[in-house]
Amino acid sequence: xxxxxxxxxxxxxxxxxxxxxxxxxxxxxxxxxxxxxxxxxxxxxxxxxxxxxxxxxxxxxxxxxxxxxxxxxxxxxxxxxxxxxxxxxxxxxxxxxxxxxxxxxxxxxxxxxxxxxxxxxxxxxxxxxxxxxxxxxxxxxxxxxxxxxxxxxxxxxxxxxxxxxxxxxxxxxxxxxxxxxxxxxxxxxxxxxxxxxxxxxxxxxxxxxxxxxxxxxxxxxxxxxxxxxxxxxxxxxxxxxxxxxxxxxxxxxxxxxxx
Amino acid sequence: xxxxxxxxxxxxxxxxxxxxxxxxxxxxxxxxxxxxxxxxxxxxxxxxxxxxxxxxxxxxxxxxxxxxxxxxxxxxxxxxxxxxxxxxxxxxxxxxxxxxxxxxxxxxxxxxxxxxxxxxxxxxxxxxxxxxxxxxxxxxxxxxxxxxxxxxxxxxxxxxxxxxxxxxxxxxxxxxxxxxxxxxxxxxxxxxxxxxxxxxxxxxxxxxxxxxxxxxxxxxxxxxxxxxxxxxxxxxxxxxxxxxxxxxxx
Numbered sequence: 328x329x330x331x332x333x334x335x336x337x338x339x340x341x342x343x344x345x346x347x348x349x350x351x352x353x354x355x356x357x358x359x360x361x362x363x364x365x366x367x368x369x370x371x372x373x374x375x376x377x378x379x380x381x382x383x384x385x386x387x388x389x390x391x392x393x394x395x396x397x398x399x400x401x402x403x404x405x406x407x408x409x410x411x412x413x414x415x416x417x418x419x420x421x422x423x424x425x426x427x428x429x430x431x432x433x434x435x436x437x438x439x440x441x442x443x444x445x446x447x448x449x450x451x452x453x454x455x456x457x458x459x460x461x462x463x464x465x466x467x468x469x470x471x472x473x474x475x476x477x478x479x480x481x482x483x484x485x486x487x488x489x490x491x492x493x494x495x496x497x498x499x500x501x502x503x504x505x506x507x508x509x510x511x512x513x514x515x516x517x518x519x520x521x522x523x524x525x526x527x528x529x530x531x532x533x534x535x536x537x538x539x540x541x542x543x544x545x546x547x548x549x550x551x552x553x554x555x556x557x558x559x560x561x562x563x564x565x566x567x568x569x570x571x572x573x574x575x576x577x578x579x580x581x582x583x584x585x586x
Numbered sequence: 587x588x589x590x591x592x593x594x595x596x597x598x599x600x601x602x603x604x605x606x607x608x609x610x611x612x613x614x615x616x617x618x619x620x621x622x623x624x625x626x627x628x629x630x631x632x633x634x635x636x637x638x639x640x641x642x643x644x645x646x647x648x649x650x651x652x653x654x655x656x657x658x659x660x661x662x663x664x665x666x667x668x669x670x671x672x673x674x675x676x677x678x679x680x681x682x683x684x685x686x687x688x689x690x691x692x693x694x695x696x697x698x699x700x701x702x703x704x705x706x707x708x709x710x711x712x713x714x715x716x717x718x719x720x721x722x723x724x725x726x727x728x729x730x731x732x733x734x735x736x737x738x739x740x741x742x743x744x745x746x747x748x749x750x751x752x753x754x755x756x757x758x759x760x761x762x763x764x765x766x767x768x769x770x771x772x773x774x775x776x777x778x779x780x781x782x783x784x785x786x787x788x789x790x791x792x793x794x795x796x797x798x799x800x801x802x803x804x805x806x807x808x809x810x811x812x813x814x815x816x817x818x819x820x821x822x823x824x825x826x827x828x829x830x831x832x833x834x835x836x
Contacts, residue, residue, distance in 0.1 A: 333694035
């Protein structure tokens, strides 16, 4: 575990010493503050649109940070040749993969913390309410969904040579999951065989991140908390995908030549 | 003599991905022994198999046949790397870290206690003359400074065996001299150093024994003065051993 935490610590240091997070955070803050300063049509419910926009920006920013940070980890180690002195030490390849995953995932957690604190403050300035438990539940599920994305990007970084191609493919998969993932079973129903079975297989094999993504609606519309039993099940579901991608990454990395 | 590094009939083949391309033999039955406390130079032209040998010793490349041992332990076991330090050729360390943070990170991998880590970092930064730059990010370092921080990371666990892959490549004469001095000091401390180099002058100065390989085969092994006995310089001996024939001028 000590080795895994040591590798994770370096990833976290890298994140807060780079500009990516600060740029995205400042952009989100600016867009939201400008939106908050205008009151179109004197609509009293306009705060909902503000919350929706802010949460959407938080999701997009967190996905950008998760995918780009993770996608460059192993390729950068190869390119800079730091992988050689690292693996020449008593550090196994599995520990390196888990360390990179943990670092990226924890870094995403810190990013989410900053974003959700800002969101809470912005929403409270208009709503005069602090539904902390709702924010905590939404942020927690968001973080576990990012775990799947980080593990997927890590696996992709071992399969695809360039971080840019890996990032693009990860963005396409995640965007598909968030937008059309939930409709695949409905589309499958209207198809003839064998497409129906193929679509069903894709529907069940695909990680359904939209369930965590949908949690933001509870905050936007001030709906009550989701039952914690369901939330735990969803976390277990997301963890299963994370574990599957990590195991695949370890197996691929084990066969990969170091240089 | 206590043998620290040993290879027995080491053979490494790389199969080509290209259709109808022959398998490339990188090492063809290499037998090598390095004794404790000696500085051993590993010489050969580009593509001779030096880096492949090091990659096998470090567990990066599995041998096709034969075996390699560090401290009597098969190199395929990670524990064999507990007492070694390795400096690869031309590495660009994490540029967002300072030298001190980099060394602390590597110390954690060796599970060194905090007090021991602090002591080692102070000692190593002094050895590689980077005390003044310890808090500066590595991205602001010159090539020579980066190479010296690389040497410091290779020494963080106080290794008994150092494997250096062309440690002076790309450095200016001053940088080369500083690295040479560090190797000399390590030799005086009783460390075993196994290094590859193209700088035959520096090999002649600091090595106790050398091995010359060509096309994956060991051509000669012995003390520097024995090898260059009948040649004016080590360079001449090297060129003759690898079979280099100078072309007559047109």
